[in-house]
Amino acid sequence: MATTTWTRRHILSLADFAPTEYDTVLQTAASFREVLSRRTKKVPTLQGQMVANLFFEPSTRTRSSFELAAKRLSADVLNFTPGTSSLTKGETILDTAKTYLAMGTDMMVIRHREAGVPQAIAFEMDRLGVRVGVLNAGDGQHEHPSQGLLDLFTICSLIDVEHPRLELLVGKKIAIVGDILHSRVARSNIWSLTATGAKVHLAGPPTLVPQLFAQSVTGRPGELFIHWEVEPALKDADFVMTLRLQKERMTAHLLPSLREYHQRYGITRDRLKLCHPDVKVLHPGPVNRGVEITSDLMDDPQFSLISQQVTSGVAVRMALLYLMGSGKT
Numbered sequence: 396m397a398t399t400t401w402t403r404r405h406i407l408s409l410a411d412f413a414p415t416e417y418d419t420v421l422q423t424a425a426s427f428r429e430v431l432s433r434r435t436k437k438v439p440t441l442q443g444q445m446v447a448n449l450f451f452e453p454s455t456r457t458r459s460s461f462e463l464a465a466k467r468l469s470a471d472v473l474n475f476t477p478g479t480s481s482l483t484k485g486e487t488i489l490d491t492a493k494t495y496l497a498m499g500t501d502m503m504v505i506r507h508r509e510a511g512v513p514q515a516i517a518f519e520m521d522r523l524g525v526r527v528g529v530l531n532a533g534d535g536q537h538e539h540p541s542q543g544l545l546d547l548f549t550i551c552s553l554i555d556v557e558h559p560r561l562e563l564l565v566g567k568k569i570a571i572v573g574d575i576l577h578s579r580v581a582r583s584n585i586w587s588l589t590a591t592g593a594k595v596h597l598a599g600p601p602t603l604v605p606q607l608f609a610q611s612v613t614g615r616p617g618e619l620f621i622h623w624e625v626e627p628a629l630k631d632a633d634f635v636m637t638l639r640l641q642k643e644r645m646t647a648h649l650l651p652s653l654r655e656y657h658q659r660y661g662i663t664r665d666r667l668k669l670c671h672p673d674v675k676v677l678h679p680g681p682v683n684r685g686v687e688i689t690s691d692l693m694d695d696p697q698f699s700l701i702s703q704q705v706t707s708g709v710a711v712r713m714a715l716l717y718l719m720g721s722g723k724t
């Protein structure tokens with residue numbers, strides 16, 4: 396395992412992640428990928444520690460991935476489901492977190508439909524003076540740092556499987572296509588991809604790709620471009636990230652129709668011909684098949700990295716829990 400001087404107690408956002416932190420995560424995740432390829436896919440690293448998975452919003456992959464990551468590290472895991480919890484009796488989120496704290500939780504993995512909830516719980520843990528690490532597993536439209544890191548790990552591993560590292564992205568063109576406005580995944584990816592010299596091209600309808608995103612990366616090593624047509628973003632791209640149209644977050648009529656969206660922005664075999672010949676396609680899931688990407692392309696291993704992303708997710712989340720938990724053991 397990589398020796399490290401990890402000092403971050405909470406992982407809430409990638410906005411202030413340092414290049415060395417990215418590289419530590421990538422290197423540690425590569426070690427855990429090796430563990431996951433063994434016959435016995437478990438290490439005793441977090442034995443005796445407890446991870447609480449507090450998912451106040453539905454999730455398939457992120458929640459299962461954190462659960463499996465914690466179990467592979469031999470931690471005890473508590474899973475919280477809002478529908479069957481005391482939230483329905485009026486308990487506040489902070490009181491729920493404190494209940495898990497009183498049971499001896501060492502790390503809390505939090506997903507919530509409102510931005511800022513993981514941060515609020517982290518503040519409260521710090522105020523109480525307890526050494527509990529809080530990991531943001533997606534908060535509203537704000538950030539989804541573990542998804543940004545697993546996407547980074549997937550991309551860097553494709554370039555150099557043995558030594559995935561940030562510098563591999565220098566000069567790479569990465570197109571992020573779709574509903575950027577509502578996407579916490581896009582926000583976290585913009586931070587990680589511009590932390591080095593990558594060229595990030597955002598594309599989608601003007602209602603879903605606000606111009607002001609361009610200002611957010613001023614002064615960072617990477618560059619960011621905005622397109623309201625998909626073709627210029629795809630031209631010679633090394634990687635294409637498609638994003639789900641987040642219908643549940645759309646309060647206004649931001650799109651004419653899903654059919655028209657697919658016609659103008661959907662990722663199809665024809666459109667991929669504009670990209671670099673070795674282009675790969677990512678999607679954080681869940682996918683609206685036939686809307687943001689054609690169904691057959693999604694399942695085509697020549698182009699699609701979607702299942703690698705899911706596999707990478709476990710190794711990356713093991714790395715995050717290990718790094719946050721290692722200060723305690």
Ligand code: NCD
Pocket residue numbers: 456457533539542579580638639641679680681
């Ligand atoms: C994303 C999420 O929930 O933010 N999915 C995920 O975590 N894998 C993206 C989405 O919901 O579209």
